[in-house]
Amino acid sequence: MLSALLVMTGIAIVLGAALGYAAIRFKVEGDPLVEKIDAILPQTQCGQCGYPGCKPYAEAIAQGAAEINQCPPGGEEGIRKLADLLGREFKPLSEEHGVEKPKAVAVIDEQTCIGCTLCIQACPVDAIVGAAKQMHTVIDKLCTGCELCVAPCPVDCITMTPIPETVENWKWKYPVVELRRVA
Amino acid sequence: MRSLFRFHGGVKPATNKAASTSEPIVKAPLPPRLVVPLHQSIGGTPHPLVRAGQRVLKGELIGAADGNVSSAVHAPTSGLVTAVEPALMAHPSGLTMLSVIIEPDGEDRWAELDRLNYKSTPPDELRDFVRDAGIVGLGGAVFPTHLKMNPGREGRTRTLVLNGAECEPFITCDDMLMRERAAGIVKGTAILRHLLQADEVLIGIEDNKPEAVAAMQTAVRAEGESMEVVAIPTRYPAGGAKQLIRVLTGIEVPHGRRSTDFGVQCFNVGTAYAVFEALTCGHPLISRIVTVAGNVDRPRNYEVLIGTPMSDVVRLSGQRTDTTRYLMGGPMMGMRMPGFDVPVVKATNCILVASDALFPPPPPEQACIRCGECARACPADLQPFELYWFSRAKNFGKAQEYNLFDCIECGCCAYVCPSHIPLVDYYRFSKSEIWARERDKSASDQARERFEFRNFRQEREKEEKAAKLAAKAAETRAKLATEPAVDGAAATPAADAAEDPKKALIAAALARAQAQRAAAQPKNTDNLSAETQAEIEQIEARRRTTGNAPASGPAPAGTGASAPDTQP
Numbered sequence: 088m089l090s091a092l093l094v095m096t097g098i099a100i101v102l103g104a105a106l107g108y109a110a111i112r113f114k115v116e117g118d119p120l121v122e123k124i125d126a127i128l129p130q131t132q133c134g135q136c137g138y139p140g141c142k143p144y145a146e147a148i149a150q151g152a153a154e155i156n157q158c159p160p161g162g163e164e165g166i167r168k169l170a171d172l173l174g175r176e177f178k179p180l181s182e183e184h185g186v187e188k189p190k191a192v193a194v195i196d197e198q199t200c201i202g203c204t205l206c207i208q209a210c211p212v213d214a215i216v217g218a219a220k221q222m223h224t225v226i227d228k229l230c231t232g233c234e235l236c237v238a239p240c241p242v243d244c245i246t247m248t249p250i251p252e253t254v255e256n257w258k259w260k261y262p263v264v265e266l267r268r269v270a
Numbered sequence: 271m272r273s274l275f276r277f278h279g280g281v282k283p284a285t286n287k288a289a290s291t292s293e294p295i296v297k298a299p300l301p302p303r304l305v306v307p308l309h310q311s312i313g314g315t316p317h318p319l320v321r322a323g324q325r326v327l328k329g330e331l332i333g334a335a336d337g338n339v340s341s342a343v344h345a346p347t348s349g350l351v352t353a354v355e356p357a358l359m360a361h362p363s364g365l366t367m368l369s370v371i372i373e374p375d376g377e378d379r380w381a382e383l384d385r386l387n388y389k390s391t392p393p394d395e396l397r398d399f400v401r402d403a404g405i406v407g408l409g410g411a412v413f414p415t416h417l418k419m420n421p422g423r424e425g426r427t428r429t430l431v432l433n434g435a436e437c438e439p440f441i442t443c444d445d446m447l448m449r450e451r452a453a454g455i456v457k458g459t460a461i462l463r464h465l466l467q468a469d470e471v472l473i474g475i476e477d478n479k480p481e482a483v484a485a486m487q488t489a490v491r492a493e494g495e496s497m498e499v500v501a502i503p504t505r506y507p508a509g510g511a512k513q514l515i516r517v518l519t520g521i522e523v524p525h526g527r528r529s530t531d532f533g534v535q536c537f538n539v540g541t542a543y544a545v546f547e548a549l550t551c552g553h554p555l556i557s558r559i560v561t562v563a564g565n566v567d568r569p570r571n572y573e574v575l576i577g578t579p580m581s582d583v584v585r586l587s588g589q590r591t592d593t594t595r596y597l598m599g600g601p602m603m604g605m606r607m608p609g610f611d612v613p614v615v616k617a618t619n620c621i622l623v624a625s626d627a628l629f630p631p632p633p634p635e636q637a638c639i640r641c642g643e644c645a646r647a648c649p650a651d652l653q654p655f656e657l658y659w660f661s662r663a664k665n666f667g668k669a670q671e672y673n674l675f676d677c678i679e680c681g682c683c684a685y686v687c688p689s690h691i692p693l694v695d696y697y698r699f700s701k702s703e704i705w706a707r708e709r710d711k712s713a714s715d716q717a718r719e720r721f722e723f724r725n726f727r728q729e730r731e732k733e734e735k736a737a738k739l740a741a742k743a744a745e746t747r748a749k750l751a752t753e754p755a756v757d758g759a760a761a762t763p764a765a766d767a768a769e770d771p772k773k774a775l776i777a778a779a780l781a782r783a784q785a786q787r788a789a790a791q792p793k794n795t796d797n798l799s800a801e802t803q804a805e806i807e808q809i810e811a812r813r814r815t816t817g818n819a820p821a822s823g824p825a826p827a828g829t830g831a832s833a834p835d836t837q838p
Contacts, residue, residue, distance in 0.1 A: 130714035132721045140721060212720040231717045254309065256709070257363040258702040262695040263662060 120149045127168045131160040132211035133233030135185045140211065154178065159185035160232070191247040192230040193237065197222050199244035206236035206245060272472075272500055275520040277513045279649040280505040281682045283439050283602070285478060290442045290561050290569035295450055297573045298586060304346055304372040304577035305357045305613040306332065311406040312413050313339035320370060324351045327381035329554050332370050335401050341414040342404040345381075346556040346575035349374040360580070360598055360615045364608030372577065383552030388461050393419075396465060396549075403548035404555040404616075408540035409433060409509070410599060412617045415541055419465045420530075428533035429519055430468035432459055432542060434475040434482060435502060435509035438600035441620040443559040444539050446571040448475070448482035452489030455539050458546030460495055466535055471497040472518045473539075478504045506602065507680040511536045513649050525676055540619075560614055562587045564597075564623035574614045580621050581610040589623060597622040601629065602681040636689040644683035644693065650676050654683035658693050661700040666707070669700050677701075743775075750774055 124145035131141070136157035138144040147153035148169070155169040156178040163180065170177040180187060195206070195215075202220040214230045217223030225236075225245075237245050250256070309315040316333030320326060326345040333343035349372045356366035386399055401416040421427050432455075436444040448455060463471055473490075475483050486499045502508055502517050512523050515534050523529050529536060540558065547553045556576055560583060563569040567588030574583050580596055581589075597604035598618055614621075644654035652673055660669035677697050684693040798806075 125718070128714075129710075130717040130721065132717065140725075141718070142722075211724060212717050213724050214720070229716065229720065231713075252363075252365060254359060254361050254363060254365050254367055256706065257361075257365055258706055259362075259695065259698040261664075261699055262692055 118146075118149055121145045123172060124148050124169065127161070127165060127172065128158060129160045129165065129231075131231040131233045133160060133231070133235060135159050137184070148173070154181065156181045157184045159187050160190075162187040189249045191232045191249045192227045193225045193232070193234070193245050194227075194248045195223055195225055196244040196246070197224060199242050201242055203241060205239040205241065209235045209239045211235060272498065272518075274500070274502060275517055277508075277516040277649050278651050279647045279682060280507060280513075281647055281685050282505055283685065285504070286439045286563070287442050287445065287478070290440070290563045290571060291445060291449075291481075293568070293570050295446050295559055295571045295573055298575070298578060298583050300347060300374050300376065300378065300575070301578045301582045302373070303352075303579070304349075304374065304575060305369050305579065306343060306346065306372065306577035307357070307359055307367050307369045307613060307615060308333040308343055309359075309367055310343060310404075310412060310576070310616045311341040312411070313337070313341070315368070316340060316343050318354050318368065318370060320345075320351045320354065322351055322353045325349070325375075326351055326372065327379055329383065329552075329556060330381040331402070331554075335414075338401075339414060339417065340401075341406050341416075342402045342554070343370075343576075344404055344554040344556050345370075345372060346577050347372065347374045348377050348379040348381075358609055358612050360607060360612040360618060362605040362608070369577075369613070385552040386549050388464060388549050393465055400545060400548065402554075403544075405541065405544045405548055406555070406616050407538055408544060408558060408616065408619070409511075409538035410603070410617055410619050412615075415537070415545065418535060418537065419462065421466055426533065427466040427468040427530070427535050428470065429535075430459070430463050430466055430471045431511075431515055431518055431534060431536040432471065432473040432497075432539055433509060433511065433514055433536055434473055434479075434486070434539040435514055436479070437476060437504070437506045437509035438602050438620075439506075440563040440622055441561050441600045442563075443561045443571055443619050445479045445482050446561075447543060447559050448479070448539055449485045451543060452482075452485040453493065454546045455486070455543045456489045456493045456495055456497065457550065458542035458544070459497065459537075460493070461545055461549055462537055462542060468535070471495070473497055473499045474502050474508075474514050474518050475499065476504045476508055477501040506682065507649055507678070510649060510678050510680060512678070525673055555616060558614075558616060558618070560618055561620040562623065563620065565590045565593050565625040565628050566623050574618075576616060577613045579611040579613055580607065580618075583614065584610075584621055584623055587623075590625065592625045592627060593623050594626055595624050597624055602685065603679060632692065633690045635691050638689055638691060641688060643686045643688065647682040647686045649680060649682060650678055652677060654693055657700070658691065658696050661696040664703070666700055666704050670704060674700055674704070746775060750778065 121142070125142055128141040128145055134140065136144045136153065138147055138153070144153060144158065148155060155173065155175055156166050158165055159180060161169075166180065167177055169175070193215075200217075200222050202217060202222060204217065204219050204223070206223060207215045207217055211233060212229055212231055214226045215223055215236060216226065232247065234247055237247065308318060314336030316336050318332065319334055320332045325348075326332060327348045328345060330345045331342055332345050332351075335342045351370060352373050353371045354368065355371065357369040357371065359365060359367045361367075384399075386396070388396060391399070397416040397419050400419065401414060405415045406412040407415060407418075434444055434448055436442070459471060459473070462468075473486055475486065477483070480501075483499055483501050490497045490499060500518060502514070507513055508517060511529065515529050515536060516522055519534060521529070521532050521534060523532065544555050544558075548555070557573050558576065559571050560574045561569070561571050562584055566584060567590065570587055572583055572586065584596070596607040596610060596612075598607055598621065599605060600620055600622060604620070604622055638655055638658065640655060642655065644658075645652070648654055656672050657669055657674055657677065660666070660672065661674075674697060679694050679697060681694050684691065687693060
């Protein structure tokens with residue numbers, strides 16, 4: 088009886104120590120879930136979700152403070168991926184946060200630009216170059232299409248232009264013709 | 271006799287090659303308008319070097335290679351550039367692309383040509399020369415040739431394989447080139463061999479082209495080269511690079527590796543001929559041999575300038591009236607062209623003229639019955655049915671796990687499928703979706719990195735600003751503490767300075783401002799000379815007599831509203 092108790096206690100102590108050591112030795116810095124959610128989000132950094140950037144939104148989702156359907160640039164596919172990852176129910180995109188639009192880039196009308204630098208300060212990814220009283224321009228390859236530069240412009244010289252389809256980004260069509268129930 | 275190997279799978283469709291080989295290659299006449307797309311190879315789009323209204327000479331550079339993975343583009347004839355604008359591409363998408371449109375002047379005058387002695391030129395210069403001559407793989411993949419002119423990682427190429435297999439039905443452009451210009455091909459191969467320092471050269475030709483085999487053997491003997499012309503069994507797709515290497519050398523290039531890792535490099539015969547033309551004659555790649563076959567009266571091979579509209583070439587062979595579409599390439603791998611007047615490009619080995627009678631529309635697609643025929647036919651040892659299911663379900667991760675990107679899109683699986691499933695369409699769809707996702711992923715990774723750096727930068731700037739302000743405040747405080755009080759006003763704040771530096775700063779600033787104001791407002795009526803004083807008095811007296819004196823008598827009734835303001 089006593090020996091059995093001792094053996095069990097001994098095992099408990101050894102395993103407990105092993106677990107305790109492992110918890111310290113293999114401690115994960117940061118929240119891995121946040122990273123996973125952040126990887127799904129489109130990194131537009133537009134703030135349409137109500138958070139200042141994709142990472143804060145990912146943190147809010149991980150804490151359960153935000154819904155998964157607040158990201159218009161991610162669209163329906165993004166919501167599905169988040170639902171899969173988090174085991175939550177799919178929800179259609181929340182209307183108050185915006186609508187899904189085709190991908191676009193900001194274009195500055197360089198004739199109208201007065202060089203006020205307001206758009207440069209608004210750009211979350213530093214994709215606008217220019218200096219005070221000098222013409223500004225958008226580096227289209229870096230633009231995420233967040234539209235944050237459109238509102239601050241005092242002369243309304245920034246327009247959002249959808250990305251045209253070229254031979255490089257053209258995609259083969261899905262060969263399945265979907266049959267829809269008519270009645 | 272060399273012992274040959276077998277590749278897995280493959281099919282034997284009717285070759286349909288006899289009709290277009292009965293007549294020799296003929297030069298297609300100069301068309302009234304040439305549309306030369308700038309993007310004609312894998313890699314970057316060349317920058318246009320000409321403007322509308324400019325005259326160009328034949329062989330003049332009109333598009334410079336953009337970076338190393340790119341290839342130059344030249345004017346196919348002399349004439350006037352009428353526009354540099356987007357034009358319909360020889361691409362299944364039906365999209366436009368920046369092209370140089372040339373109106374030939376009919377003189378066909380060559381620009382000054384640059385020749386090169388390959389034996390006395392360093393390899394790097396030779397590669398740049400080939401890039402600037404616009405030479406790309408003419409088998410159809412249009413991979414820039416200069417990138418393949420490097421010995422492999424081991425620094426030495428054992429085997430140089432020359433691909434003259436031309437396995438796809440209807441296409442005979444390589445066959446005719448070998449029959450008629452074997453000497454040039456052999457000379458071009460010698461140049462490639464010199465660059466790669468290859469030990470052996472194998473020229474693989476399918477055994478259904480005995481004339482080409484004979485012509486090449488004669489040319490090799492005549493040139494005194496030690497190359498071996500090997501007739502290989504006819505089986506589609508023996509002309510695929512990996513399949514041909516397998517047949518000739520027995521080496522199976524595994525997933526994710528290149529043939530150069532095994533000391534083997536492979537070129538198309540047309541490419542070898544283009545290299546010969548460029549180095550010995552100085553002619554850049556401005557024309558190629560194109561087979562016109564299918565729904566035409568006289569199938570034949572033409573030497574066509576790049577940029578010639580396809581319909582102009584097909585007309586020479588007598589296009590039949592029931593033609594519905596053109597395919598670029600053969601019936602197995604060809605792409606449907608979006609129009610009849612799309613230009614011939616470097617990738618155009620064949621214009622297959624199609625009608626519904628010749629190529630009837632495929633029967634409706636039926637469900638996969640899991641017969642496994644496609645896996646038996648696949649020359650890349652894949653499992654096409656698995657790839658089909660994953661592609662159909664848009665499960666792209668799984669499709670990639672099953673090595674979708676090893677698929678060469680040869681069409682064998684679709685050819686044997688008893689359910690008539692257009693399998694290759696599914697693979698192309700999957701591949702382009704995966705590429706699009708990878709582009710999006712790299713763009714979002716970049717955006718995340720830039721956003722995080724911007725936050726870091728803003729944080730840093732804020733800290734730097736705070737540090738600067740603190741340093742300045744400390745400096746002023748030190749100055750106030752050490753400087754003795756100049757007057758009574760400053761003495762009191764200076765005493766407080768130790769307790770509240772901010773208050774002290776404000777008090778000091780106030781005192782400074784007061785002193786400045788006192789100094790800046792001189793009274794111009796002070797210290798007047800006697801003369802001026804007398805003058806002033808005179809004026810005042812005059813004013814009194816005319817009744818204009820300021821502040822004398824009540825203001826007129828009409829201006830009553832503003833009167834109180836004018837009162838002193």
